[in-house]
Amino acid sequence: MLDKRETGELKIQGNTYEECLQELRKRYELNNYFIDKKRQISAGGIKGFFGKTKWEVIYRLLAPVRPRYTAKPAAGEEGDDFDQQKQRVLNIAGKAPNPQLDAISRMIKDLDSKVTTLASDKPAVTSEHPAIQRVAGILESNEFTPSIVKNIARRLKQELTLEELDNEETVQERMAFWIGELIKVESPPVAEKNLRVIVLVGPTGEGKTTTIAKLAAAYRKKDSAEHEHQICMITIDQLRVAAGRQVETYARVLKTDFASGNSAKDIREIVAGNDKLDVLLIDTAGYSPNDFGRIGQMREILNIPELRPEIYLVVSASKKTGDLLNIIKNYELFNCKAVIVTKLDETDRIGNVVSALAEKNKAVAYVTTGQTVSSDIKVAEPLDFLHKLADIKIRSVENG
Numbered sequence: 001m002l003d004k005r006e007t008g009e010l011k012i013q014g015n016t017y018e019e020c021l022q023e024l025r026k027r028y029e030l031n032n033y034f035i036d037k038k039r040q041i042s043a044g045g046i047k048g049f050f051g052k053t054k055w056e057v058i059y060r061l062l063a064p065v066r067p068r069y070t071a072k073p074a075a076g077e078e079g080d081d082f083d084q085q086k087q088r089v090l091n092i093a094g095k096a097p098n099p100q101l102d103a104i105s106r107m108i109k110d111l112d113s114k115v116t117t118l119a120s121d122k123p124a125v126t127s128e129h130p131a132i133q134r135v136a137g138i139l140e141s142n143e144f145t146p147s148i149v150k151n152i153a154r155r156l157k158q159e160l161t162l163e164e165l166d167n168e169e170t171v172q173e174r175m176a177f178w179i180g181e182l183i184k185v186e187s188p189p190v191a192e193k194n195l196r197v198i199v200l201v202g203p204t205g206e207g208k209t210t211t212i213a214k215l216a217a218a219y220r221k222k223d224s225a226e227h228e229h230q231i232c233m234i235t236i237d238q239l240r241v242a243a244g245r246q247v248e249t250y251a252r253v254l255k256t257d258f259a260s261g262n263s264a265k266d267i268r269e270i271v272a273g274n275d276k277l278d279v280l281l282i283d284t285a286g287y288s289p290n291d292f293g294r295i296g297q298m299r300e301i302l303n304i305p306e307l308r309p310e311i312y313l314v315v316s317a318s319k320k321t322g323d324l325l326n327i328i329k330n331y332e333l334f335n336c337k338a339v340i341v342t343k344l345d346e347t348d349r350i351g352n353v354v355s356a357l358a359e360k361n362k363a364v365a366y367v368t369t370g371q372t373v374s375s376d377i378k379v380a381e382p383l384d385f386l387h388k389l390a391d392i393k394i395r396s397v398e399n400g
């Protein structure tokens, strides 16, 4: 047992001097003790008579006291030769490769990099110029994703001089311009000599049927004395009778043809039966973006490549970024030409939709802004979104 006093003079006894040394080495790491004296003592008997001779080592501990590493020796470790013992001492001192320590340090590095990645997902602009912090706040309140906030903050830092950063108007103009750059628009085809086939797909309740009617109404507006557009509205909603009636009613009011179909063959027959047709507007049933089975069936029905369909994904502006990303991903099999953003009138935070479209590199073709079929649709422009940004002036966005 170790003497109770951890400091000062300590003693250890053994049958031989070597035994005392072994005990010392067992208890302490090298360099942690200092031998003051060694001496022979008699054990038992009067003044050594009839008694055995023992050895005593008097030593002192050097602060700080480090008890010897007491892990169980690995298989084959006992009886190591000098080189192996030296290697172990070096390992413990951290001066030679130690697989255990290496593994731990790799784990720490790995954790470190994960923490750094997580931190980099945050805007991390708190120690920036006040103008950059302000911009980050505005973008966050407009519901832009952290990666877009970070990107715009970085551009401000890299591309603006300190003087420009001090000028709030300049900062806001640049920010609005860069947001405008994120918004890609898809212009409708200019030459409309051939039949235009427009298909709307998307989750339920996003505004597909209403938008189909709005597109028909927009074509009606373009009618002239010389040319009244031949429009046919088709519903492909195998499940809901009411959905078919909804389209039929719009068709009656807008004086367009109406048909319903269940297959690519049906669509081809409708087209073949009317060679004067200018526009075919196909309304589809809305499904949950996670209903892969039904979405796949719909894709089969729309397998009409010879008609060169323009397939648009319809999503409402108030959807959260995560939901939008999920919808875009799960409707990817339609290879949509672009997106139609509906219900822009219902939200004043459009960073979510701008971020999701930018992250998925999707263009917007049309936006809709209300429930009035005869008016609330327009070809998309970046300004439709920029005007909705809260707390951002967009005076000179158009000039860049």
Ligand SMILES: Nc1nc2c(ncn2[C@@H]2O[C@H](COP(=O)(O)OP(=O)(O)OP(=O)(O)O)[C@@H](O)[C@H]2O)c(=O)[nH]1
Binding pocket: 202, 203, 204, 205, 206, 207, 208, 209, 210, 211, 243, 284, 285, 286, 287, 342, 343, 344, 345, 346, 368, 369, 370, 371, 376
């Ligand atoms: N405020 C507003 N409401 C809209 C807009 N577009 C559509 N709506 C409304 O959204 C609701 C759903 O529209 P629908 O056109 O039936 O949606 P859908 O995508 O066809 O729905 P399903 O057929 O169930 O898949 C209706 O009440 C529409 O009036 C819009 O731009 N603004």
Ligand SMILES: [Mg+2]
Binding pocket: 208, 209, 210, 243, 283, 284, 285, 286
């Ligand atoms: Mg519908």
